[in-house]
């Protein structure tokens with residue numbers, strides 16, 4: 502069962518990507534296989550021109566196809582998610598997230614747009630056919646700090662990441678125990694999620 506970590510920020514360094522990496526380390530500790538995909542590494546021309554046949558785009562889409570779950574991270578830009586992330590999502594098939602579990606993460610300058618993931622990204626994930634979208638995690642810039650000593654999270658955010666990772670891990674184990682290659686037949690409603 503593999504997890505794709507989809508980093509949707511165009512910036513380096515990136516707060517949302519650091520948060521994603523933090524979640525990734527917890528998932529790896531829980532025994533999951535992860536793979537990172539930075540949208541900013543994809544060719545800009547191909548993204549801007551919606552070039553479905555570009556080789557790098559095809560490889561990135563294959564990584565999406567192969568994943569059982571996706572942790573998707575984005576900065577809040579103009580009260581929504583980043584444009585470069587949308588440019589990539591637009592290149593996926595209409596049901597590009599079919600059968601997949603998705604855990605959304607975001608960072609933003611303030612609490613003003615803390616619902617951006619729910620009103621902007623969640624409908625897109627549903628349109629892409631995501632099987633189950635877990636409760637999202639939103640952190641302000643002040644809640645995600647880093648230095649040469651590593652990342653320092655506000656305790657509330659640390660707890661929400663912990664819950665998100667636990668929930669995702671439990672759902673993946675449930676699917677595995679169910680012996681299902683896809684999640685279509687797993688009764689997720691029977692798996693308790695903490696929020």
Ligand SMILES: Cc1cc2nc3c(=O)[nH]c(=O)nc-3n(C[C@H](O)[C@H](O)[C@H](O)COP(=O)(O)O)c2cc1C
Pocket residue numbers: 510511512514515516517518575576577578579580581608609610611612613614641642
């Ligand atoms: C172009 C741009 C637009 C932004 N728009 C918003 C916004 O609407 N609401 C908000 O809370 N923060 C906004 N921010 C702040 C970023 O969301 C915030 O700094 C975030 O942590 C950056 O994440 P990153 O380092 O992963 O790119 C904006 C930043 C930029 C550069």
